Amino acid sequence: MDRRVAVVGYAQTEHRPRIDSSREMMVYRVTRELLDSAGVTKDRVDTVVSAQNDFLEGRTISNMRTVGPLAAFMKEETKVEMDGAYAALYAYARVRSGLHDVALVAGESMASCYPAYLPAVWALDPTFDRPNGFLNELSAGALQARSYMERYGVSEEQVAGVSVKNLGSAAGNPKACRSIPGIDLAAVMGSRALYSPLRELNCYPLTDGACALLLAEEKTALEMTDRPVWIQGVGSSSDTYYLGERNLSGCDSLAAAADAAYRMAGISDPRAEIDVAEVHESFSHEELIFYEALGLCGEGEGAGLLESGATSPDGDLPVNPSGGALGANPLCATGLIRIVESAMQIRGDAGDHQVPGEVATALAQGQNGLCAQQNVVFILRGQR
């Protein structure tokens, strides 16, 4: 049995520092837009998997209140407390297994409604890291940045090049939360120093937003759209929680996730075979680490790949033409946005940030946990 599964529709809110709406209406609107744009009624949806987080929502079992807004009334429905790419992974498994034919996936959060950065503090080991009080999301990202830069002799300016590329690219993406047209290196290097070597423009912006995706098995997909985007490979892996036990100058769990996804999709040379990648870089240095973990270049060659222009929007392997997570990072939606942006590039639907040339194969990454502890990779292909 080999059931193919396709992306048949998607929708995103505009991602903003503050969306002036209730959370329920934000979720309803993105779900409504998803179904309307796919030309599908809610009765066609068999199962709903969302990504949302009790701490971010300030309530326990936060999906109790989103059954309605997610079009899940009296349907099978569940959620993951992780990045939205995990919700997509589980929805994919449900469809691929034959249990369901059509799955709706959504991820959302509103940074404007909780004390930002504190959720990660509350994720820390309560017996050591948290009571010590030395660690948070940004200082952890800084330790990761320093590990990588030290090991491979990468400069702050080289890392800042990622912010220049992504925040510049975000100017072509009307959904992006933060874009800086014409941004240069000096702007990044002159932004507020937070935790060395991280400055404000090395770090993701606090974002409100939601994203939704519709998956269907092959026969249903071909009924629903003449432009399905096939999920050809998936992979996922989790590293240890403990930063001091991890290889922070690389990302071993992403490498393992990518290996699994490449194997499934029959990809042997990712650098040559992938046309566009959307990665989940919470910080600029992570994009360089991810190039290497994804096998797009060798170890320590991330900055060189960036500087060659290959990963620029007009390069031969554009990475984050949408602006990536530096452009918008609504937690629990960000990885799902990577999948949606990849599908948009394959369909030629990306508007001002559509890359030149045909996009046959795209890679999307979601991640979760301090310093990208947990990773998931999707390989998507256009119709063939």
Add this chain to the structure above:
Amino acid sequence: MTDLENVRELGIDIDATYSWSVGASMERFVRGLADRRLLGARCPKCSRVLVPPRKVCERCFVETDEWVEVGPGGTVVSFTVGEVELDGKAGGFKDLDVPVVTGLIKPDGADTAFVHVIGEADPREVACSMRVEAVWADEAGGALSDLRYFKPL
């Protein structure tokens, strides 16, 4: 008088006190700090010494069975100079008058590093591979804070 400006939004505090069992390994680790000793746990299978100690080695999925004293010297694996701290509000930072150096420190004899503060140091001179040493509280309080920070050697 009704404040109609505030009808749009509700501010709600969630106040909940949890009571965690720290586990036998961490309990012994903290008791060790009171004696100015840094204790790690050795995995019987891969022989790695884990600090802070863990009862189970994740890689081998077996229980650790041996206590090993590590440090008090150690090596800086990575570090960051914090110019700010979180202010606990929505996305805000407070500028620090004195920057705080946080490091990943690998105690001598351990196979893992942990996050702690590097004190008595000029932030401009802290570097990876720098040698440091534990600084203890004058009087043991039976808490993590008995290990105050690490200072450059």
